[in-house]
Amino acid sequence: MNVLFLTSELCDFVKTGGLADVAKALPMELVKRNHDVRIMMPCYNRIPNYFDYPVIADLSLTNPQNNTGIEFKVRQAKLCNKVTVWLIENEHYFARNSIYAENNQSYYDNGERFAFFSAASLLTTEYLKFVPDIVHCNDWHTALTPMILALKYQNSPFFKNTRSVITIHNGAFQGVFEKSQLWMLPEISQVNNETVSQGFNNINFLKCGVFYADKINAVSPSYAEELTTFLGGHGMSQNYMDRINDLCGIVNGCDYSDWDPSIDKNIPFNFNSDTMVDKSLCKFLLQEYTNLPVCNKPIFGMVCRLTDQKGINLLIPVLDEMLQHQIQLIIVGTGAPELENILHQYTKKYADRFVFKSVYDNKLAHMVEAGSDFFLMPSIYEPCGLNQMYSLAYGTLPIVRAVGGLKDTVICYDENPLEATGFIFKEAEPQAFLNCVRRALIFYLQEHLEFLRIRRNAMNVRYNWSDSAEEYEKMYKSAMH
Ligand SMILES: Nc1ncnc2c1ncn2[C@@H]1O[C@H](COP(=O)(O)OP(=O)(O)O[C@H]2O[C@H](CO)[C@@H](O)[C@H](O)[C@H]2O)[C@@H](O)[C@H]1O
Structure with a gap:
């Protein structure tokens, strides 16, 4: 399949x-499986040496109603020498100090920036004659694209x-902006569809994606389920319910080319489940690096x-109690910034155990x-x-709360000791979190052999991207039928 993969990072x-x-990981895996994938992303000036990538197109997104145009360039790069990346360059939108926000303040024109990016992406693929079977959008930034395809290109032979x-x-991030920010898309700014609007003047990008995309997936089965509930749908549960037959959950993989302790170049000693002494050395060097006392206390x-x-906010209220224990x-x-300030205060009080x-x-x-x-x-x-x-x-x-993908990927010792890989608590309450930390600590101190067995269990678990990519293939195929 030809896949055009749109992403903001x-x-x-x-x-x-x-x-x-x-x-990165999903397109790499899809290419390995013989699909032709092109990644499209904005050419932020924070991308290292972006100007070294050759310009392969000079285009303009024109508004036929008033003949105004937004000029942009397309640069071509390669991800790990394997996947083609097309970078959409427009100085006004993307040559900024940051990607989404500065000084904790989102750019006021984020709607316009990403509406432009979505529209420019389709224009580019048409110009470069890459006919996608699937346009794969990710999160609100690119969620307008299915609507552009459905409305602007509804009669296009190319698409x-x-x-x-x-x-x-x-x-939770949905991209809600005034419709006027979509001025470069005249056929869309007038859209008057209650299911994609938010209030009279605003458009909700993510609702557009959920309404117009052929298929929708969340990044784990449990999260897909949660999205359809009032509590877990971030205010969009009805939108997900309306598409329930086209909604699924596909758990992410883990990119073991980056995250495998036996080959990781970012850690001082490599190890595997048979050479755990070297993990202890990593511990001592981490303590040294972060100015903590070098010792055997659990980190x-x-x-x-x-x-x-x-x-x-579950951690801060019980930090004092947690740090009474012999831990780091x-x-x-x-x-x-307010959370950062609070944490900095605690480092002064507990300099010998908290960094x-x-x-x-x-x-x-790493x-x-x-x-x-x-x-x-x-x-x-x-x-x-x-x-x-x-x-x-x-x-x-891992010590995790029983939500979304955490619930799908960690097995709790107290529920299934044989296959356990970590500890899970349920309530979103500081005390529940503290109890779980204490449970794990006691386990570490008093049942150390069991701890070592669970650790080995954990290291044997594999969340391969090949399995996730297979699920994505199925979703692509079902979208095409
Ligand atoms: N200060 C720091 N220094 C170095 N590295 C840091 C860092 N802060 C974060 N990271 C890194 O950023 C990544 C965060 O990934 P997560 O999946 O945990 O969260 P995120 O909420 O961003 O992603 C959203 O998308 C992903 C992808 O689908 C979902 O898994 C997730 O649940 C969802 O919230 C990890 O690789 C982590 O190591």
Whole structure:
């Protein structure tokens, strides 16, 4: 199949979160399976040396109603020398200090920027004569595309057999903007469809995707189910219910070319389940690197965007109690300044056991996975989650809340001791989280042989992208019928 994969971020180019990981791993796997995939993304000036990629097209998105046009260039790059990446370059929209926001403030014209990107993507693929069987959209940024296909290109012979799918990586972000931001798409700005509008003047990008795409998937079966509920649908449960027959869940894979402790170049010592002494060395070096006392105490790690989603508000109220125990805690994350401030305060009080690094640091993320004994993911909601899969591979037992993909990928010791790979708690309450941490700590201290067995279980689990890609193929095929 010919797949045009639209994304707002991509590992090795620009990354703020898990979407970038998937945007790399899934196309790579699809190409391995002989599909022809082109990734399309904005040419942000934060992409390292983007100007070295050759310009292969000089185009203009014109508005036939008033003859105005938006000029743009297309650059061509390669992902790992394997997948073609087309970068849409327009200085006004994408030559900025950041991708979505600056100083914690979203760009006021994000709707216009991504409406332009979606429309320019279709124009480009037509110009470059790449006829997609599937246009694969991801999250709100590209969710307008199925609507553009359905309305602007409804009679186009070029896109006659093209079908669209949308993957929901995070349904809380929906992209709600004034319709006027879609000025470059006259046939669409007038759309008067209650199911894609939000209030009188606004359009909800994600609702457009869910309404117009041929198939929809969430990044885990449990999250797909949650989306259809009032509690888990982020205000869009009815929209998902309306499409329930076209909605499925496909769990993400783990990219073991990046996240395998036996070959990982970002960690000081490589290890596998037979050479766990080297994991201990990774622990000591992590302690040294983060200025914690080098010792045998269990380390709890956490790497995430600091947002409500990641359950940081379940952790903060019990941080004092947690840090009374003989443990070390390392949190790496950036995000809400008020949360960062609170965490910084705690580092002063517990300098000998708590480290908070407010940085985005890929190498450190790998070191935390390798050197920790437990990994914390007390998420309020979690569409799939990648870090718990990385943790499994590194023998770092995940402590997670029973939501979305976390529930689908971790097996709780208290429910299934034989096959267990971690610990799970249910209620979104600080006390429930603390109890689970204590449960894990006691397990580590008092049942150490069992702990080592579970650790081995975890390291044997595989979430291969080939399995997920197979599910995507099925979804593509069903979209085409
Ligand atoms: N400070 C930091 N330094 C270094 N690395 C950091 C970092 N903060 C985050 N990361 C990295 O960013 C990625 C985060 O991935 P997640 O899947 O956990 O979350 P995210 O919420 O962004 O993704 C959304 O999309 C993905 C993909 O579908 C879903 O799995 C997820 O549930 C959904 O919320 C991981 O690779 C992590 O290591």
